[in-house]
Every structure is written in structure tokens, then in C-alpha cells.
Amino acid sequence: MSTEKSPLEKARDAYKPKLPPVLSRGIGALAIEESGPTTAAADAMEIENHFPKCFGLPVIRFVPGKGPRDSKALNVGVVLSGGQAPGGHNVITGLFDGIKAIHKDSRLFGFRGGPKGLFTKKYTELTAEFVEPYRNTGGFDMIGSGRDKIEKPEHLADCRKVADEMQLDAIVIIGGDDSNTNAAVLAEYFQKEGASTRVIGVPKTIDGDLKSEQIEISFGFDTTTKVYSELIGNICRDAASARKYWHFIKLMGRNASHVTLECALQTQPNITLIGEEVSEKEYTLAQVVEQVANVVWRRAEAGLKFGICLVPEGLIEFIPEIRLLIKELNVILHDNKEYFDGIRGYENQIEFINQKLSRESSYVFSTLPHRIQQQLLLDRDSHGNVQVSKIETEKLLIEQVDEFLAERKAGMVQKARKEQGDEAAEKLKDELKKKFPFNTQSHFFGYEGRCSAPSNFDADYTYSLGMTASVLIAFGKTSYMCAVSNLAAPVSEWTAGGVPLVSLMNIETRKGKRVPVIRKALVETNGAPFKAFAAKRDGWEMNDEFVFPGAIQYFGPAEVCDAPTKTLRLERGR
Numbered sequence: 001m002s003t004e005k006s007p008l009e010k011a012r013d014a015y016k017p018k019l020p021p022v023l024s025r026g027i028g029a030l031a032i033e034e035s036g037p038t039t040a041a042a043d044a045m046e047i048e049n050h051f052p053k054c055f056g057l058p059v060i061r062f063v064p065g066k067g068p069r070d071s072k073a074l075n076v077g078v079v080l081s082g083g084q085a086p087g088g089h090n091v092i093t094g095l096f097d098g099i100k101a102i103h104k105d106s107r108l109f110g111f112r113g114g115p116k117g118l119f120t121k122k123y124t125e126l127t128a129e130f131v132e133p134y135r136n137t138g139g140f141d142m143i144g145s146g147r148d149k150i151e152k153p154e155h156l157a158d159c160r161k162v163a164d165e166m167q168l169d170a171i172v173i174i175g176g177d178d179s180n181t182n183a184a185v186l187a188e189y190f191q192k193e194g195a196s197t198r199v200i201g202v203p204k205t206i207d208g209d210l211k212s213e214q215i216e217i218s219f220g221f222d223t224t225t226k227v228y229s230e231l232i233g234n235i236c237r238d239a240a241s242a243r244k245y246w247h248f249i250k251l252m253g254r255n256a257s258h259v260t261l262e263c264a265l266q267t268q269p270n271i272t273l274i275g276e277e278v279s280e281k282e283y284t285l286a287q288v289v290e291q292v293a294n295v296v297w298r299r300a301e302a303g304l305k306f307g308i309c310l311v312p313e314g315l316i317e318f319i320p321e322i323r324l325l326i327k328e329l330n331v332i333l334h335d336n337k338e339y340f341d342g343i344r345g346y347e348n349q350i351e352f353i354n355q356k357l358s359r360e361s362s363y364v365f366s367t368l369p370h371r372i373q374q375q376l377l378l379d380r381d382s383h384g385n386v387q388v389s390k391i392e393t394e395k396l397l398i399e400q401v402d403e404f405l406a407e408r409k410a411g412m413v414q415k416a417r418k419e420q421g422d423e424a425a426e427k428l429k430d431e432l433k434k435k436f437p438f439n440t441q442s443h444f445f446g447y448e449g450r451c452s453a454p455s456n457f458d459a460d461y462t463y464s465l466g467m468t469a470s471v472l473i474a475f476g477k478t479s480y481m482c483a484v485s486n487l488a489a490p491v492s493e494w495t496a497g498g499v500p501l502v503s504l505m506n507i508e509t510r511k512g513k514r515v516p517v518i519r520k521a522l523v524e525t526n527g528a529p530f531k532a533f534a535a536k537r538d539g540w541e542m543n544d545e546f547v548f549p550g551a552i553q554y555f556g557p558a559e560v561c562d563a564p565t566k567t568l569r570l571e572r573g574r
Contacts, residue, residue, distance in 0.1 A: 020494035031065025081175030085220025087462030094466020114146020208258030275318030
């Protein structure tokens with residue numbers, strides 16, 4: 001890390017994250033309040049079969065009371081897993097401060113490079129001197145992250161060996177739904193093996209799809225959507241100034257459209273596509289294209305030859321016909337990987353694929369541009385699925401909207417030629433070209449937001465999550481996700497506790513097998529955030545009611561600096 005710091009970095013060094021009152025008390029002044037037994041998010045019987053030791057644990061809430069009398073020094077390991085999210089470092093500093101407050105001789109070990117660092121025993125001891133420069137900073141560069149899974153028997157056994165050798169009281173896994181699924185698997189394995197090491201999860205993902213009634217938001221979502229919204233607001237201002245471009249902006253969020261919805265609520269663009277609505281209404285790609293094209297046309301008729309369209313990264317998988325195509329491709333490419341990898345030439349690959357696809361999916365595949373077809377056949381992710389982030393959905397929409405508008409104008413010219421002759425048709429052609437231009441710019445906002453310095457909300461929230469992890473460990477809890485709640489209120493009203501990891505799980509089919517995973521939370525079209533958006537979007541189409549959020553503010557009035565996302569406030573009735 002560079003020793004030279006910007007003025008903002010220096011100022012953030014001095015920021016002291018705010019803590020909810022219950023976490024400001026010492027461990028000796030805390031007790032836990034438990035709910036009744038929990039079940040799973042779905043598929044309870046199957047989930048219980050997978051997790052007999054950890055199934056049915058109660059939800060935990062911290063309350064004032066008498067805590068453990070003899071708090072011993074703790075040895076704790078911590079892992080950053082998956083993609084970066086603003087605030088990860090503050091989880092670690094909160095965890096460090098928490099275990100040191102429990103006992104001054106407690107030690108924290110950071111496993112380097114993600115889960116692989118855990119089962120290969122690659123770690124750094126995180127001392128006060130080491131941790132200090134990372135307070136309130138973005139990124140995961142303190143110890144690095146990775147996407148390796150802890151699921152193979154040999155990996156689980158290696159984790160047990162490392163935990164025993166290092167005499168770890170607990171391992172804290174900071175990650176998204178897959179990473180916390182790994183945490184649940186590891187916790188169950190340790191329990192079956194009689195290991196004393198506990199496992200605690202922390203909810204992280206900028207996509208916002210790791211949440212439940214108790215897990216109100218995953219960390220990083222607040223900061224990332226504010227970064228994207230600043231950029232979108234800047235582009236809105238540019239579009240209104242130049243008045244000649246349609247900007248198609250793709251935003252992070254493969255499995256859910258939370259990021260896109262939040263950015264729409266913050267900036268009020270002309271068009272926002274929400275994948276869950278597309279799926280619910282079973283729109284075809286042609287219908288999505290026509291809806292966008294009609295807005296472009298109506299605006300041009302009114303002399304507005306510009307606009308903003310927000311597109312969720314995973315839109316293409318929400319379109320039923322393409323979702324079916326991708327599902328078939330995933331199976332075909334998984335079952336025929338070795339043979340397919342040996343096929344030379346794109347045309348030969350396409351011929352092989354079309355022989356395997358159903359008639360309906362083969363037709364859909366043939367209608368896609370060659371560029372998109374090739375992207376659908378690229379290397380798969382760790383689950384064997386299409387890497388949706390590599391599919392240029394925003395460019396696909398631009399291309400198909402352009403074709404739709406061109407066909408509409410050609411039809412009008414053809415009709416004029418038939419009814420009024422060539423001269424009238426050519427005149428109309430020139431008029432349509434001037435009146436209905438479609439000049440575009442495409443953007444993809446992804447990495448721009450993942451490592452930003454956390455907002456005050458995320459800095460406070462993540463530090464509280466780290467402190468919560470330390471308390472759960474001190475009380476001897478395992479297979480829990482840290483939960484800090486009532487987040488739409490000021491920090492002085494936040495509460496803290498834990499939610500059983502297993503209670504968040506359901507069964508999904510991956511690589512042809514039914515496996516337990518933490519269920520992804522999708523945008524609810526009957527939820528308050530979507531309803532608030534849907535009530536206003538028609539007005540945004542023709543009236544440029546752009547909002548310009550500006551850069552994240554770290555200093556100033558609480559309503560400017562500490563405000564949570566609009567999504568969270570709407571969900572919590574604020």
C-alpha cells in the first residue's frame with residue numbers, strides 16, 4: 001500500500017464508525033434473546049437432510065444483560081470471498097476491535113486470496129499496525145479475495161486440519177450467497193466432526209440479492225448504487241445538454257435487478273428495464289425491443305432525440321425464451337464439454353449446437369446477432385453457467401431497436417411510394433431520417449463501484465457487522481450470519497444479532513444436481529420500491545425529470561451523508 005495519501009483518504013482515516021447502542025456495551029453487559037426454531041427458506045425436508053446438525057437454530061438478538069463471566073482470548077480467522085464490495089475492510093477492523101475488546105490477547109488471522117487461503121493455510125496475522133491503514137477504505141486488498149469453493153471433501157478436511165493446527169475458535173467468512181452457502185457447509189462439517197471451531201457468515205454483495213426479513217441489506221449495495229447513480233446523473237445532464245444521444249447503460253446485477261431499480265429511483269431516467277417484471281409478464285425479446293423503440297419514437301416526435309435507458313446486467317436471462325435457450329446450452333455444453341472444446345471453427349460449433357437444441361431454442365438462437373451467439377458459447381463460470389456479464393446486452397438492445405425503427409420507417413416510405421409515388425416517398429424518407437435519428441452511446445458500470453471508499457452508511461454498517469461477529473463468537477455460536485437491523489433509522493436505533501445460515505437456504509439445480517444454496521432475493525414487483533418506481537416511470541418517459549445525486553458525501557448534514565438507499569427506506573416504510 002502506498003504511503004502517500006490524498007486529502008480525502010487522510011480525512012477518512014480519522015472517521016470513527018458509529019455503533020448501535022447494543023454493540024457499544026462490553027461483552028459482559030450483553031445477553032442473547034432467542035426466537036423459536038427456524039426452518040428453511042424453501043425445501044425444508046431436503047435442507048434438513050443436508051444440515052441435520054445446524055437445522056432449526058433460533059434467530060438471535062443481542063440485548064442488555066449479563067454476558068460471559070470469563071472471556072478468554074480468541075483466535076479467529078477471516079476470509080474475504082467473491083467479488084469486492086465497499087466496506088469489507090471495515091468488517092475486518094470491526095471484528096479486530098471486537099475480539100480485542102473481549103480480550104486483549106485475542107488474535108486475528110487473515111487468510112489470503114479467499115477460501116483457497118484457508119484450506120491451503122496461507123495467512124497473515126492481522127495486528128493493530130497492519131490493520132490501521134485500511135480503516136474506512138474500499139477494496140479487499142488487505143488480504144485479497146477469491147472465488148474458490150469450500151465444498152470438496154478434501155477441502156473440508158484441509159479446513160479442519162488448518163483450524164486445529166491454528167487452534168481457531170472461529171472462522172468468519174465475508175461473502176455473498178454462494179460464499180455463505182460454503183460457510184453453512186463448513187459449519188455443518190465441523191459439527192459432524194466434533195470440531196470446536198465455529199463458523200460465522202457476513203452478508204456481502206453489491207447486487208443486493210442477499211437479504212431476508214432479518215438481513216435487510218447486504219453491505220456494499222449502498223455505496224455502489226450511489227457511485228453508479230452519480231455517473232448516471234452526469235450522463236443525464238450530458239444527454240439533456242447535447243440533446244442528440246440515447247445512452248444505454250448496463251448495470252451490475254446478474255441474478256436480480258436491485259441495482260438498476262435503486263439507480264432508477266435515484267436518477268429518474270426515461271426508460272428502466274427490470275428483469276423480474278420482464279420475466280413475470282413473459283415478454284419476448286421482440287416485445288422488450290418494441291417497448292423501448294416506442295419510447296424512442298414518441299420522444300423523437302416531440303422533438304426529444306435523446307434519452308437514458310437503464311439495463312440490468314442479467315436482463316437477457318429474465319426473458320423466458322432466452323432463459324430456456326441458456327438453460328439448454330448450459331446442459332449441452334456441460335454434457336459435451338470435451339467434444340465441443342475440440343470442434344474447430346465457429347460455424348461447426350453452431351452446427352453442433354443447433355443439432356442439440358430444441359426446435360424453439362434453435363430458432364431463438366438463430367435470431368441473435370453472431371456476436372451474442374458467440375458470447376453465449378464462451379467459457380462458463382464455476383457453476384457451468386453462461387457468464388452473463390460478458391454478454392453485451394446494452395449493445396444487443398441498441399442494435400435491435402435500431403433495426404425496429406429502420407423497419408418502421410421503411411414501411412412508412414413503402415406505403416408512401418405505393419400511394420403517392422417515388423418523389424413523395426423520397427421526400428418522406430429524408431424527413432424521417434431528420435425527425436427520427438437514433439444516435440447512441442453504450443456504457444457498462446461494473447468495476448467502477450466495487451472498490452469505492454464506503455459511504456458513511458456502509459462504513460458504519462460493516463463495522464457493526466464485524467463487531468456483531470465478535471459477539472456471536474464470544475457466545476459460542478456457529479452457522480450464523482451476522483444481522484444488523486432497523487437500518488433505515490439512525491444508527492442510534494439499530495439492533496444486532498444473528499440469523500441461522502440454514503434458514504436462508506433452498507434447493508437449486510446446478511450442473512444437473514439438486515444442491516442446497518442460500519436463496520437469492522429478487523426484486524418483488526409487489527414490493528414498495530418497485531411500486532414507487534412504477535407509479536412514476538410513465539411520467540419520466542416524456543418529461544425529463546432527471547435527478548443528479550452527485551458524488552458520495554462523507555462530511556455534512558446527516559440527511560446528505562448518512563442516508564441509506566431509497567430501496568431500504570421504501571421497504572422499511574421510511
